[in-house]
Each structure stands twice: as structure tokens, then as C-alpha cells.
Amino acid sequence: MDFLDTYSIKARLFPALIAVLPAFVLFLLAGSWKDPGLPEAMTALGIGVLFYAMADLARRAGRHVQRKLFKESGGFPANTELSHLDTTLDSGTRDRFRNFLARQIGKTAPTRESEVADPAGAAQFYVECYNYMRNNTYDTERFRVLFNENISYGFRRNLYGLKPYGIAINLLAVLAAYGLYRYQPPFATLSQGKIFIQGGFALFHALYFIFAVTRGTVLDASKTYARQLTMCCDVLIRETTA
Template sequence: MDFLDTYSIKARLFPALIAILPAFVLFLLAGSWQSPGLPEVMTGLGIGVLFYAMADLARRAGRRVQKRLFRESGGHPINAELRHSDTTLDPGTRDRFRNFLADQIGKPAPTPEFEIEEPIATSRFYEDCFTFLRNNTRDTDQFRVLFNENISYGFRRNLYGLKPYGIAINAIAVLAACVLYIYQPSLGALSQGKIFVQGGFALLHALYLILAVTKHSVLDASKTYARELTMSCDVLIRNSKK
């Protein structure tokens, strides 16, 4: 049943559905729905299996593309708002969050001079802060906004990982539609009107994947998640005083 939790549905199943939509549309257009028979049943089962497989692939493809994106961009965002040089938060809030995290991980908070002189040690400090926050904000009821941002990031990352597969499925669906239209086999056929519907949907689907599913959208979501993770310090500080 873990496959049906909120994160899996929104961050893995939804990207998989978007990736295989051209095949599903072709199935609906080519099937005989007045008297569905064995071809429709078998094709439907095949798409169901493909849907499940694509959801699993979404997770693995998303993780692979995440490593590449963060390697190219200099690493994943690690609570940049806590650095002395960052002006996102007011100095008082920034210092309060940084000092709290320093106490939790058992390391001294870096000074402005230390951040400049020891960039590697500074990065390790903020990596430890990031890990602490990740491990202590898993309560999805208490950190609902953070959980939603994590879903948003997971959805964009996994869909970006599936992008080449989605484009390939789109092309195969268009090719299959042309074959069905030309040869009109008994297992499924398309009229001229339906072939235009398939082609129009394929065009919109391809444009969405090319223009909207981008490296920038994934990195933007990762920064938003990291920023919300920093803001979760407020809740953790309140909890520590109870």
C-alpha cells in the first residue's frame, strides 16, 4: 500500500501518467467501445502495466537526473538563507536559526570571516544542518507546507527524468496511429478525424514536455523546498522549548 501514499501518487504516478498519455489517448481513440472485445481488454491491461512500470521508472530516472543537475549546478541548495552573505532573511532570524542548528548538530556556527576563509568547512556545516532538518521534519501534518514543496519538487524532478521517455512514447503513438489509419486492422482503427485529434494532442504533449519540463523548473523547485526547510526551524525551535 506504500505505492498509494500521497507522495507516491503525486510525485511518481502523476509524472508517469503524463509521460504515457499519448498511448492512452490512442487506446481510447482506436478502441471499439460499442462492443469492446479481447483486443481492448488486453491493450487496457498493457497500458495499466506500463503505467505502473513508468511510475517505478519515474523514481529511478528522477534520482539519476537529480545527481546530474546538482553536479552541473554546483550541488543541491543547502540552506543558503543561513549564510551571512545571504539577505533573504533578516539578520536576527538568520542568526537565531543558525545558532539553533549549531547546537543541534554539535558544531560551532560559522562567523562571516570563517565562511570566507574556510569555504569547505562552511559547506560541511550547512550540509549537516540540511541533513538534520531533513531528518527532523518528517511529520507531514506538522510540516504540511514543507511536505507540499517536497511533492512539487519530486513531481518536477521525476517528470524531467521521464522527459525523453515521454517524447519517445509520443512519437511511437503518432506512428502507431498512422499505421492504424492506413491499414485499418481489426484490432483497432482510426478515422481521419481521430487521426487529427491524436496528432493535435501529440503536438500539445510534445510542446509541454519541451517547453515546461526543464532543468530550470527542477532547480527552482529544489530552491523553494530548501528555503521552506530553513523556515521549518521556527517550528523546531518552538518544539524544543516545550
């Protein structure tokens, strides 16, 4: 039943549903709904299995895309919001978060001068700080906003990973629709009007994948998640000092 948890449904199953929509539309258009029989039942079962398989594929494709994106940018992106040299947050908030995390991990927080003189040492300090925050923000109720941002990132990453599959399914669905119209097999029929519906849907679906599912949307979601992870330090501070 792990497949039915909130993250799996929203970040894995939903991208899979979007990717296979052309096949589902073809099923609805070509099926005999006045007198459904075994072909419709078997096709419905097959689509259900396809959704599960595509959800698993979305997870694997998303991870592949993530590794590729991070490799192109020089490795896994580092959180830099706590650095003296980063101006995303105001200096007072950075100092408050940095000093709190230094106490939690038992290290001395770097100064601006030490960051410049020893960037590798400062980077290691911030890695430990963010590891601490990640390890202490698993509670999805206490850190609901962070959890939602993680879902948003997972959804965009996995959908981007499915982009070539989504476009290919569009093409295959149009070809299958034409074949059903041309040869009129006994198990499914399509009229000329339904062919245009399938083709129009496939066109808009393909345009969505081409122009809306992009590398930039994945990176933007990654940055938003990283920013929210930093802001979770406020919750940790309140709970520690309460």
C-alpha cells in the same frame, strides 16, 4: 502498497501518466466501445501495467537527471540561507535559526569573520545543521508545507527525467494511429477525423514537454524546497521551547 502512498502517486505516478497520455488517447480513439471485447480488456490491462512500469521508470530517470544536474553545477547544492553572507533571510531570522541549531548539534556557530577565514569549516557546520533539520522534519503532518514542496520537486524532477520518453511516445502514437488508419486491422479502427485528433493532441503534448518541462523548473523547485526546509526551523524552535 507502498506504491499507493501520497508521494509515489503525485511525484512518480502522475509524471508517468502525463508521459503515456498519447498512448492512452490512442487506446480510447481506436477501441470498440460499443461492443468492447478481449482486445480492449487486454489493452486496458496492458496500459495499467505500463503506468506502473512508467512510474518506476520516472523514479529512476528522475534520479539520473538529478545526478546530472548537480554534477553540472558542481555537486549537490548546499543550503546557504543560514550563512552570514546570504541575504535571502533577514539577519535577525538567520541569527535566531543559526544559534538554535548550534545548540542542537553541540557546535559553536560561526561568525561572519570566521566564515570568511575558514569557509570549509563554516560549510561543514551548515551541513550538520541541515542534516539535523532533515532528520527532524519527516512528519508529513507537522511539516505539511515542506512535504508538499518535496512532492513538487519530485514531480518536476521525474517529469523532466521522462521528457525524452514522453516525446518518443508522442511520435510512436502518431505512427501507430496512421498504421491503424491505413491498414484497418480487425481489432481496432481509426477514422480520418480521429487521426487528426490524435495528431493534434500529440502536437500540444510534445510542445508541453519541450517548453514547459525544463531544467529551470527543476532547479526552481529545488530552491523552493530548500527555502521551506530552512523556515521549518521556526517549528522546531517552538516545539523545543514549548
